Structure formats: structure tokens, C-alpha cells
Amino acid sequence: MGEVDSVRLHFDQGSVGILNIILALIMFGVALEIRLEDFRRLLRIPLIALTGLVSQFILLPAVTFVLVLLLQPSPSIALGLILVAACPGGNISNFITYLAKGNTALSVSLTAVGTVLAIFMTPFNLGFWGSLYPPVASILHEVSLNVMEVLQAIFLIAGLPLAAGMYMGEKFPQLSARISKWMKPISILIFIGFVLIALLNNLDIFTEHIHRVLLVVLLHNALALSSGFFAARVVGLTFRDQKTIAIETGIQNSGLGLLLIFSFFDGLGGAALVAAWWGIWHIISGLVIASIWGRAAAPQVA
Numbered sequence: 001m002g003e004v005d006s007v008r009l010h011f012d013q014g015s016v017g018i019l020n021i022i023l024a025l026i027m028f029g030v031a032l033e034i035r036l037e038d039f040r041r042l043l044r045i046p047l048i049a050l051t052g053l054v055s056q057f058i059l060l061p062a063v064t065f066v067l068v069l070l071l072q073p074s075p076s077i078a079l080g081l082i083l084v085a086a087c088p089g090g091n092i093s094n095f096i097t098y099l100a101k102g103n104t105a106l107s108v109s110l111t112a113v114g115t116v117l118a119i120f121m122t123p124f125n126l127g128f129w130g131s132l133y134p135p136v137a138s139i140l141h142e143v144s145l146n147v148m149e150v151l152q153a154i155f156l157i158a159g160l161p162l163a164a165g166m167y168m169g170e171k172f173p174q175l176s177a178r179i180s181k182w183m184k185p186i187s188i189l190i191f192i193g194f195v196l197i198a199l200l201n202n203l204d205i206f207t208e209h210i211h212r213v214l215l216v217v218l219l220h221n222a223l224a225l226s227s228g229f230f231a232a233r234v235v236g237l238t239f240r241d242q243k244t245i246a247i248e249t250g251i252q253n254s255g256l257g258l259l260l261i262f263s264f265f266d267g268l269g270g271a272a273l274v275a276a277w278w279g280i281w282h283i284i285s286g287l288v289i290a291s292i293w294g295r296a297a298a299p300q301v302a
Contacts, residue, residue: 004074004209007269009202009262016262022191023255024161029184030091030111031165032176038109045106048237052110052245055231057117060249061085061125063227067220068133075135077213079265080274081220082136083257086125088118088158090251090282092188099290102244110248112162119159122256123150143265153263157256191255195279205269213273221278221285225250243293251286254278 042049064085068078089111097107127147130136169176199206228249232242258275265271 004076004212004270004273007205007209009198009205009267009269009272015198016259019194019255019259019262020157022187022194023157023259026091026184026187026191026255027115027158027161028165029180029187030094031162032169032180032183033094034108034112034162034166035169036166038105038112041105041109042113047235048106048232048241048245049109049113051232051235051237052106052228052248053113053117055228055245055249056089056110056114057121057125059227059231060224061129063223064220065129065132067223068136071216073216074212074270075139076268076270077216077274078133078270079130079136079139079268080213080257080261080271080278081216082129082133083126083260083271084220084252084254084275084278085224086122086129087253087257088114088122089248090253090255091184092283092286093247093251096251096286096290097244097247099287100243100247100293101240102247102293103240104244106241106244107248110244114248115158115162118253118256119151119154122154123147126150139265139268145264150260150264153260154256157259192280192283195255195258195276199276206273209269209273210277213270213277217274217277217281218285221250221282224252225285225289247286247289250289251282252278254282 094107098104225246229246232245254275261271
């Protein structure tokens with residue numbers, strides 16, 4: 001066990017409750033713009049839908065597991081990487097896709113379906129891939145992780161806000177459009193501020209151990225973006241759809257990962273640092289790649 005594995009970030013239950021509310025509001029704000037048509041759209045393009053969902057829920061966790069095997073990081077860092085990879089796509093992926101001139105409608109559809117699937121796939125991937133790596137398996141055993149409790153937590157944070165937001169969007173579309181314009185960006189800014197405050201409150205731990213996760217998160221995020229891009233390329237999707245699936249795979253809901261770490265793993269140092277740094281870095285990398293792709297001329301077919 002490394003030194004970072006014995007560290008716990010300071011985060012009281014009140015702060016965990018606030019984080020719950022913030023994440024639920026972000027999901028509600030996203031769901032205001034999601035319609036049932038977004039689910040039907042994926043049924044009409046099964047190859048693209050399957051590629052995006054497989055890249056998100058199967059390929060990325062598998063690539064992460066290989067990365068963990070190669071790097072052999074501290075157990076808590078390995079747990080953080082596996083948990084982030086098990087989470088659904090991040091809530092800003094639609095905005096990043098728009099800036100990158102990708103397929104925004106596809107991005108919204110994948111976000112909608114991915115959020116529903118994550119209720120089941122996130123605890124499954126965490127338990128499955130974590131159990132295959134002995135150091136992480138020992139942590140899961142030590143905390144006696146209950147998969148049903150994780151599933152319930154994700155349902156409350158993502159499932160219910162998704163259903164409530166979609167219902168309001170269908171019944172009151174004009175009001176929902178007005179609310180969504182300010183609610184989603186403000187809630188995301190609040191979340192970023194919350195993460196920064198949490199890091200400032202743990203500044204001594206952050207400065208002492210950030211070097212342990214800095215490069216590994218950059219590499220992990222690059223692999224996530226690349227795996228999504230090349231998965232779409234291999235099956236012959238257009239450059240526009242390649243960009244979309246890359247962003248959906250590389251922009252992860254690390255906020256959900258952070259909440260699960262504080263709720264079930266007592267703020268385990270390496271895992272919490274991975275999720276927190278992921279939450280900051282994937283926004284930076286997403287905006288950078290969007291600015292590059294947004295200016296690039298798109299070829300007809302990969």
C-alpha cells in the first residue's frame with residue numbers, strides 16, 4: 001500500500017449532501033433538453049448507437065484495466081481510474097460536441113441512454129473490473145461494497161432527475177427552455193467551484209500527492225478520447241460522428257465518481273484525487289480538442 005492509500009480527504013456529511021444536490025440539479029438541467037425522440041433516434045441508427053455505448057461502457061473500462069495493469073499505480077489510484085471509467089459520460093459533452101462541430105443530436109441521445117444504462121452499468125463495471133485487480137479487490141472487500149446501494153445512489157442522483165427533467169420538458173417546453181439556459185451552466189460552474197473549494201480545504205494533501213495522479217489522469221483521458229475516436233473510425237463512421245463518440249467517451253461524469261468515493265470509500269485519498277483532477281482536466285482537454293476540431297475541415301468518410 002502506498003502513502004496516498006492511507007490518506008483521507010476531509011469531507012463532512014453535509015458537504016456530501018450538498019454535492020448530491022448539485023449533481024442532481026445538473027442532471028435535471030440536462031434532462032430538460034432531452035426528449036423521448038432522443039431515445040428513438042438511436043434505435044434508427046443501431047450501428048452508431050452500439051459503437052457509442054460499447055465505447056463508453058465496455059471499451060473504456062477494458063482500456064482502463066489494461067492501463068492499471070501496465071502502470072501498477074497505488075491501489076486507491078487504481079480504484080479511482082476504474083471508477084471514473086465506470087461512470088457515464090459527463091454532462092458537458094453535448095456542449096463540447098457542439099463546439100467541435102460534431103453530431104450534437106447524437107451526443108444528446110447517447111447522454112440520455114448512457115445515463116439510464118449507468119444506473120446498472122456503473123456498479124457492474126466497478127465490481128467486475130475492480131475484482132479482477134487484486135489491490136482494488138481488497139479495497140472493495142474491506143469496505144464491503146454493496147452493489148445495490150451503489151445502484152440506488154446512482155438512481156437517486158441521475159435516474160430520478162433525468163425522469164423529472166424529461167417530464168417537465170415534455171409538459172412545459174417553453175418554461176423548460178428558459179430554465180435550462182441558465183440552470184445547466186450555472187450548476188456546472190457551482191460544481192467546479194465546489195471541487196476547487198474541496199481541494200483548497202485539503203490543500204496540504206493536494207500539494208503533497210497531486211504529482212501521483214497528474215500524469216496518469218492526463219494519459220487516461222487521452223486514452224479515453226482516442227479509444228472512442230478509433231472505435232468509431234474502425235466501423236467506418238463519418239468524421240463528425242467520430243468526434244462525437246470520442247467526446248462522449250472522453251468526457252466522464254467524474255462528479256458522480258467523486259460522490260461515490262466520499263459516500264462509499266470515505267474519501268480515499270488516491271481515488272478522490274483522481275476523480276477531482278479528472279473533473280477539472282477533462283473540461284480543459286475537451287475545450288482544447290473542440291477548438292482544434294471545430295476549425296478542421298471534415299473529410300467525407302473515415
